[in-house]
Amino acid sequence: MLKVITVDDERAVKQGLRKIIELNCPGFTVVGEAEDGQEALELVDRCDPDVVITDIMMPVMSGLELISRIRQRSEAIELIVMSGYDDFKYAQEALRYGVRDYLLKPMNVEAVSKLLNGLRDSQLRRSADLERYRSCLWECTAIVERLADQLWQLDEAGKARSLAAIAERIGEARLTDGEQAQLHGDLAACLRRLIRERGLETQETTRPFEGGAEGLGRLAGFYADAIRSGRNWGQRSAIRAALAYIHERYPDPDLSLEEIVALTDVSPAYFYKMMKEETGRNFKTYLIEYRIAKARELLLGGDLKTYEIAERVGYPDYPHFAKLFKKYVGLSPSDFRKNMGNY
Known part of the structure; x- marks a missing residue:
């Protein structure tokens, strides 16, 4: 529901507006009524309205000052001013403050409902x-x-x-x-x-x-x-071979750095350095991110259970997989499938 506050020093005007809104403007509810701008500001702070409909000429604080103060508080509140023919020029001036529109007194059902229902539809869009x-x-x-x-x-x-x-x-x-x-x-x-x-x-x-x-x-x-x-890409055949091996063997939960290094003719320290330079990741992080990427593809591309997907990407311990997945993706595996599967 969109929350509305009405502001006018005439009780009959506020009562008429409430009746029009309740009977003809679905999606809106009047959450407060004020007699002047100062009282209205207090309501705005307390009720956090979506719409404020205010008269221009009021005691204590005018409608123009009120909408200026509201704009200092929020750009999101929709402002609508009411005016009679005599103060129509003030209603036009209010448009400079980002007022949505103005209504001429006396209020009539068609004008109020057309304006508010149009505002509601715009909000929904x-x-x-x-x-x-x-x-x-x-x-x-x-x-x-x-x-x-x-x-x-x-x-x-x-x-x-x-x-x-x-x-x-x-x-x-x-x-x-x-x-x-x-x-x-x-x-x-x-x-x-x-x-x-x-x-x-x-x-x-x-x-x-x-x-x-x-x-x-x-x-x-x-x-x-x-x-x-910035690098001699292609000359570091050991890293390219290691990455190809990871891409093939990632489902193996026992895949280790020692196993990868054993395939090369370089020391573990030098391998670590080259791996970081070539991929921007160390072995552990690269393997996790690759497995998570494969898990995302499986979550979106089939009917496997989440625990089955965990096993297929090298994580037989499902709670550990779920914890890693949420850390790197921001959602649990089931929430990722539910949310992303809708698009």
Whole structure:
């Protein structure tokens, strides 16, 4: 329910408004009535309304001063002013304070119900739009996390798949041009943070983002070039062989660093150093993140029980798996499947 406060020094006006709202404006409830602006401010602090409908000319504190004070407290409260023909110019002045609209006295059912019902429908649309944006951001952020790993490993094919997946998901979300621009900016900021956490510092990490989907692709390409130029990728065959072995053997709960190092001709200390440089992760963290990524795919792509998925990605101890999953994903495995499976 949207909470309404009415403000007028005439009792009959407030009673008439309450009756109109209760009978003709579903989704609204009058939670308070005030005779002047000072009393109304106290109600605003106490009731946290969604809508304030106020007269212009009142004792103690005028409607104009009231809406100015409310705006200092909150940008979210919808403000509607009432006026007679004689003070119509003040109602127009009130529009400068972000007032939604004005009503002319005497109040009539059609004008009040049309304004409030339109406001309610607008609120519902904004709520639905916000939820659609958040769900798209959530999914695309997960793809960007994968993209950061692909960039660090210089996986060009994977990078292309991730960028295409982001573009496809945003297209499905039916976002406005402004929302798409904001989303791409948010994703670029996320990618910058993830790459910076892996140890790469460049001018690009602080440069303002521009360019939407194309800009995100350019940013990813810039990072790939910077990472490639900063290492002898391809010459460290031991690391590439180790990663391939991890990708094949990750379901084995006993997979260990010692087993991986035994496949190479380098010392454990040097292997650790190369692993961190190449992937941005040590062996333990890389293996956990790879297993969690595989678990996410299985949770969304089939009917396996969550404990069965845990076993398939190398965690026969389900409570341990669930704890790790929530730490890295932010949701339990069952909540992840339930929430993400709806999109």
